[in-house]
Amino acid sequence: MKFALFVGCTIPARVIQYESASRAVLEKLDVRVVDIREFNCCGYPLRNINFKVFILLAARNLALAEKKQLNIMTLCQCCFGTLKKANHILKENGALRKEVNSILEREDLKYEGGIEVQHFLQVLYHEVGVESIQEKTERRYEGLKIASHYGCHALRPSQIMQFDDPVTPSIFDQLVGVTGAESVLWSRRLECCGAPVRGINDELSVDLTKRKLESGRQSGADYLCIACPYCHIQFDTVQKMMLSKDGMNHSLPSIIYPQLLGLCMGIDEEILGLDMNKISLNLIKDFLSSQG
Amino acid sequence: MFIAIAIYVALALFGASLLYKIFNWLRHSITIEAGAISTSRRVWAALKGIIFTLLSIKIFILLKVCILDVLLNARILREDFFRWLMHICIYVGFLLLILMHALGQYISASIFENYYSTVNPFLFLRNLFGVMVLFGIAIAVCRRFIVKVPRLRTQAMDLYAIIIVVVIIISGFFLEGTKMVSYSSYTEMVENYSALSDPQKLSDLEAYWVQEFGVVSPKAKGPFDERRLEQGREVHRVSCAECHSKAQWAFTSFGLAKIISPFALVLNRVNIHGVLWYVHFFACLIGLAYLPFSKMFHIFASPLSLFANAVMERGKSDPANIATRQMMELDACTHCGTCSLRCSVAVALEEVPNITILPAEKMAPIKMLVLGKDLTEQELKELQEGVYFCTNCYRCTVVCPVGINLQELWFNVRELLFQKGLPELSMLSPLSFYRGLMKEEMVQSDYEKPLMRAREAIAEKCNVVKDQDNVLPLIPADKTFKSRLNLSAQASTFTVCFGCQTCTNACPVVAHYDNPQEVLGLLPHQIMHACALGLRDLAFVSNMLWDCITCYQCQEQCPQGVCVTDVLYELKNFVVEYVGEKTVRSLGKNQ
Numbered sequence: 064m065k066f067a068l069f070v071g072c073t074i075p076a077r078v079i080q081y082e083s084a085s086r087a088v089l090e091k092l093d094v095r096v097v098d099i100r101e102f103n104c105c106g107y108p109l110r111n112i113n114f115k116v117f118i119l120l121a122a123r124n125l126a127l128a129e130k131k132q133l134n135i136m137t138l139c140q141c142c143f144g145t146l147k148k149a150n151h152i153l154k155e156n157g158a159l160r161k162e163v164n165s166i167l168e169r170e171d172l173k174y175e176g177g178i179e180v181q182h183f184l185q186v187l188y189h190e191v192g193v194e195s196i197q198e199k200t201e202r203r204y205e206g207l208k209i210a211s212h213y214g215c216h217a218l219r220p221s222q223i224m225q226f227d228d229p230v231t232p233s234i235f236d237q238l239v240g241v242t243g244a245e246s247v248l249w250s251r252r253l254e255c256c257g258a259p260v261r262g263i264n265d266e267l268s269v270d271l272t273k274r275k276l277e278s279g280r281q282s283g284a285d286y287l288c289i290a291c292p293y294c295h296i297q298f299d300t301v302q303k304m305m306l307s308k309d310g311m312n313h314s315l316p317s318i319i320y321p322q323l324l325g326l327c328m329g330i331d332e333e334i335l336g337l338d339m340n341k342i343s344l345n346l347i348k349d350f351l352s353s354q355g
Numbered sequence: 356m357f358i359a360i361a362i363y364v365a366l367a368l369f370g371a372s373l374l375y376k377i378f379n380w381l382r383h384s385i386t387i388e389a390g391a392i393s394t395s396r397r398v399w400a401a402l403k404g405i406i407f408t409l410l411s412i413k414i415f416i417l418l419k420v421c422i423l424d425v426l427l428n429a430r431i432l433r434e435d436f437f438r439w440l441m442h443i444c445i446y447v448g449f450l451l452l453i454l455m456h457a458l459g460q461y462i463s464a465s466i467f468e469n470y471y472s473t474v475n476p477f478l479f480l481r482n483l484f485g486v487m488v489l490f491g492i493a494i495a496v497c498r499r500f501i502v503k504v505p506r507l508r509t510q511a512m513d514l515y516a517i518i519i520v521v522v523i524i525i526s527g528f529f530l531e532g533t534k535m536v537s538y539s540s541y542t543e544m545v546e547n548y549s550a551l552s553d554p555q556k557l558s559d560l561e562a563y564w565v566q567e568f569g570v571v572s573p574k575a576k577g578p579f580d581e582r583r584l585e586q587g588r589e590v591h592r593v594s595c596a597e598c599h600s601k602a603q604w605a606f607t608s609f610g611l612a613k614i615i616s617p618f619a620l621v622l623n624r625v626n627i628h629g630v631l632w633y634v635h636f637f638a639c640l641i642g643l644a645y646l647p648f649s650k651m652f653h654i655f656a657s658p659l660s661l662f663a664n665a666v667m668e669r670g671k672s673d674p675a676n677i678a679t680r681q682m683m684e685l686d687a688c689t690h691c692g693t694c695s696l697r698c699s700v701a702v703a704l705e706e707v708p709n710i711t712i713l714p715a716e717k718m719a720p721i722k723m724l725v726l727g728k729d730l731t732e733q734e735l736k737e738l739q740e741g742v743y744f745c746t747n748c749y750r751c752t753v754v755c756p757v758g759i760n761l762q763e764l765w766f767n768v769r770e771l772l773f774q775k776g777l778p779e780l781s782m783l784s785p786l787s788f789y790r791g792l793m794k795e796e797m798v799q800s801d802y803e804k805p806l807m808r809a810r811e812a813i814a815e816k817c818n819v820v821k822d823q824d825n826v827l828p829l830i831p832a833d834k835t836f837k838s839r840l841n842l843s844a845q846a847s848t849f850t851v852c853f854g855c856q857t858c859t860n861a862c863p864v865v866a867h868y869d870n871p872q873e874v875l876g877l878l879p880h881q882i883m884h885a886c887a888l889g890l891r892d893l894a895f896v897s898n899m900l901w902d903c904i905t906c907y908q909c910q911e912q913c914p915q916g917v918c919v920t921d922v923l924y925e926l927k928n929f930v931v932e933y934v935g936e937k938t939v940r941s942l943g944k945n946q
Binding site: 072075108110111113115169177219254255257260261263266270300301 | 603705706744746781782783787792794842880918925
């Protein structure tokens with residue numbers, strides 16, 4: 064099993080623990096990843112501004128992966144949504160593909176529509192499988208309640224994303240279940256984290272985050288689990304700002320899925336970058352039992 | 356005398372320009388906050404910072420940077436072997452030429468007792484170093500004009516740098532070569548240094564030099580008989596050998612001498628080596644005098660940038676010093692294009708014809724901006740868009756061979772440009788995510804203003820808001836509007852909307868507001884309807900477009916299969932294009 068790992072812009076700059084934890088987990092699961100240094104922005108932030116730029120940026124990434132004959136695995140759900148969407152458009156629209164290829168040609172690239180884009184969680188669930196992951200765990204959580212946050216851009220538009228059932232998704236819950244933790248049902252689990260309008264309409268952004276956090280807390284969850292750097296920054300960095308500023312006194316820390324799983328696999332905490340989260344994850348280790 | 360004056364003038368110009376440049380580092384600033392710090396305070400802060408660093412444990416960091424990054428160019432090597440080879444060849448070759456050859460009488464002569472430029476190893480080394488430089492230049496030319504590294508642009512500054520180096524080295528080689536063949540140089544040397552008067556000996560020596568040293572004589576032409584050469588060799592051994600190693604050791608110049616020897620007598624008559632001496636000499640002086648204003652200034656600024664960035668940290672270092680460092684960094688940039696090659700969004704240039712999207716091309720206009728030079732409104736707008744097309748991924752900063760904190764620079768320049776009040780529509784996109792995270796560290800009014808300005812700019816270009824009391828015409832305002840929403844196949848789906856409001860009811864943004872219409876303008880289903888009616892401006896001014904979190908709930912739940920979110924995306928693209936076009940038109944009218 065081999066993928067071109069697409070880390071995007073946000074992870075190496077602001078959530079590096081997601082990358083190191085994922086690499087460690089993937090290694091344990093014998094999933095090989097290839098780094099393509101020439102990858103550029105997925106196109107997501109430019110979708111508001113210019114369709115052609117979005118498609119061009121995405122197509123260049125797809126073409127680079129296709130040149131290596133590898134499918135793309137993304138860690139970020141916004142990258143996933145964007146690349147997957149662009150891939151769909153490029154496969155359907157031959158005229159557009161031709162137009163984009165005429166630009167890519169200048170760098171000796173071409174996209175023929177021959178690859179697929181998958182998110183990290185999909186790879187774990189579909190390619191590796193819950194049982195195989197279970198086999199690699201050394202310890203289990205006991206009594207830990209996790210609110211799994213699916214992330215909009217992975218789920219919807221479901222026709223194109225094909226991530227999971229858009230109304231009653233379950234793959235993330237099952238992946239959380241592998242660790243022994245209980246993935247709770249919470250009312251706002253399929254809603255937006257607030258990140259897409261951060262910097263555009265902060266009041267709205269913070270409010271969406273706040274509502275999600277409240278809903279998560281009401282469900283009795285100890286931690287939020289995410290698999291997207293934008294969602295993580297929103298639930299970690301921004302929540303931390305909210306805690307000091309808005310007088311919120313009860314936090315719901317965010318843990319990145321490979322961090323949650325990595326602890327069960329006995330991966331070194333430093334590699335998992337637990338200390339790099341702004342809101343402390345120290346208490347989570349108390350839930351770990353010694354037996355696998 | 357004339358020569359001495361020329362040297363002193365060049366040195367004076369160089370020194371004055373150097374001081375002017377350093378003064379600029381201390382006088383100007385990029386951030387608004389740093390503008391309030393006085394120059395005198397910046398000078399003291401800099402001196403204090405330098406002294407404290409040199410006396411602290413950080414001296415070891417500086418040593419490490421000095422060896423690895425400055426001398427060995429490790430950061431370039433990490434990026435690209437050929438570029439490293441290119442730079443090492445040029446800089447090591449040139450540096451050694453300066454030390455051994457240009458400053459020969461001061462440096463080489465004081466180290467080596469028998470220093471003569473015509474004796475080995477100096478004779479050979481001078482050619483070797485020169486060839487090293489030319490080899491490096493060849494790689495540079497190849498990268499820029501033959502291989503054409505993606506997004507590497509060649510500006511006048513780059514051409515100047517290549518040309519001045521080439522002129523200096525090539526003129527040097529030709530000078531040496533023409534001197535080798537020159538009969539007048541030969542006779543002059545014989546008269547001045549040999550003390551020979553016996554015509555037979557002189558004739559033998561000449562034959563030997565013609566044969567062995569490439570001198571082209573009007574009288575003596577080979578082949579010479581062995582006995583005569585033998586005698587010539589003997590004369591040479593006694594009179595010349597002490598100061599002259601075999602000319603072949605100057606392998607390049609000797610090769611040139613052989614090539615030009617058929618024309619040597621003519622060249623000698625016009626005193627070509629005299630002319631070349633002036634070319635070589637003045638090229639060096641021009642290079643020196645103009646150095647602080649050329650790309651070559653990086654010789655000084657780049658190591659300083661590497662040192663400063665190795666020991667300074669935002670939040671810990673004195674803001675006065677950070678301001679100075681940022682100014683210095685502008686001069687440290689060598690326009691090498693590494694940032695443009697690695698930039699996450701640089702490829703956007705293929706669709707948006709704005710050269711300042713490339714990080715390396717932002718530097719020149721930024722320099723003009725902070726030095727207070729006049730940029731036209733068009734140039735300001737382009738630079739503003741250029742610096743906003745950035746995902747703040749830090750790649751440019753990580754790869755910069757001279758360690759410039761580019762990401763921080765873009766961030767500061769953005770805010771500086773916003774002060775001019777020109778609207779930037781790219782702000783209304785997730786490109787603003789990073790700025791949103793930095794909100795706490797900014798002045799709140801400075802933070803909000805440009806965001807408001809962007810939305811105002813849209814309203815200004817659309818008619819609806821201005822004439823709120825006007826009755827909307829039933830005939831579509833823009834007949835082409837509908838057909839233009841066709842970038843992706845999804846966007847035209849608005850035509851099948853039957854107004855059930857499911858999208859609006861599913862929208863978490865709408866749900867966020869007590870009175871959504873007041874804040875958002877048209878709600879999702881109304882926007883679909885406005886599209887169907889061709890009410891372009893009405894759709895354009897809706898805040899709903901920019902406050903959409905693109906969660907796709909509307910699209911997912913639409914019973915008619917309208918791709919609501921995708922329609923909103925296309926409307927946003929359309930607004931950016933429309934407002935951009937209108938602005939360009941009004942700019943055109945003003946200028």
